[in-house]
Amino acid sequence: MFKYLKIDENSRIPKYRQIVDSVINNISNGNLKIDEKIPSINSFSEEFLLSRDTVEKAYQILKERKIITSIRGKGYYITRTKLIAKVNILFLINKLSAYKMRIYNSFINTIGGNSHTDLHIYHCDNTLFVNLIEKNINAYDYYVIMPHFKTDDLKHISYTDEAVKAINMIPKNKLVLMDNNKLDIEGDFIEIYQDFENDIYNALKEGLAKISRYGKMILVYPENAVYPYPRRILHGFRKFCVEHKLDFEIIDEIYDDIILKKGDLFITIEETDLVSLVNQIRDKEFILGVEIGVISYNDTPLKELLGITVISTDFKAMGETASRMILNKEKGKIKNPFNFIDRNSI
Secondary structure, three states, rough: OHHHHOOOOOOOHHHHHHHHHHHHHHHOOOOOOOEEEEOOHHHHHHHHHOOOOHHHHHHHHHHOOEEEEOOOOOOEEEOOOOOOOOEEEEEEOOOOHHHHHHHHHHHHHHHHEEEEEEEEEEOOOOOHHHHHHOHHHHHHHOOEHHHHHHOOOOEEEEEOOHHHHOOOOOOOEEEEEEEEOOOOOOOOOOEEEEEEEEHHHHHHHHHHHHHHHOOEEEEOOOOOOOOOOOHHHHHHHHHHHHHHOOOOEEEEOOOOOOOOOOOOEEEOOOHHHHHHHHHHHHOOOOOEOEEEEEEEOOOOOHHHHHHOEEEEOHHHHHHHHHHHHHHHHOOEEEOOOOOEEOOOOO
């Protein structure tokens, strides 16, 4: 193996990084095969006159990427040959929803085959999030993070002190923040965000001509969801209703026996509430889009098929923008498009 590896004493690239890159390159070109044994840390350090710590750091990164593994009493072996990308990416999302997966799939389709992306879900859990960052702090070229957290009483928070500290461990040239931008992170990095309060306000304003035909607006905002939603959605909704002198109410779910009246316009966030509401509108023989209106938060192909009016960020654009900025080595903050999409339900 030593004949394939090259360490440049005059390079400004750290020696441990040269070891990692050399191993990866030799896997890529076929010089190293899966299950092939590689030298011990001591043998490696003696061969290239490197400190043991330098080699150990390189091996640790290779282990974290699951490129090599150690077997007690036997040594180190190549465990992964189906890599090897020029760009290795850790993609952290707070929940496994249809919306998040649309962002992820768009990102993967745009970034192309010249990368390898590991997807992890941290379920809005601060401890799990911090552990994932700390465990993988030296293992990736980019860290794509959607920061959303929850308190013990299931309220949404944009960040915790521990989460911010963990994110600040990531070099800014490797950081990509998506979706939520209410974090105190300084530096020059990639950020593609939603402005939850102003997004819902402006989208509803775009649909004002139709919305104003209804007598009352009801926002169904789940207070105790397993994956809570930003309260800035509430603030934007209230701001819109107050400024346009519209009667409104905020409830936390669609009840099985909810009271429906002609002239009601509902805005639902969760899919279960949308399904329950539409079923009850049909059961009580109201005309959807005429007597009772429905707007859903976040678009899906099924909502498009069923003709449900939505207010939604462009999930496809968010993933595409993040991957394009990585590929072009761009930095900066970009607000993701958010739209009122008029269909047949109002």
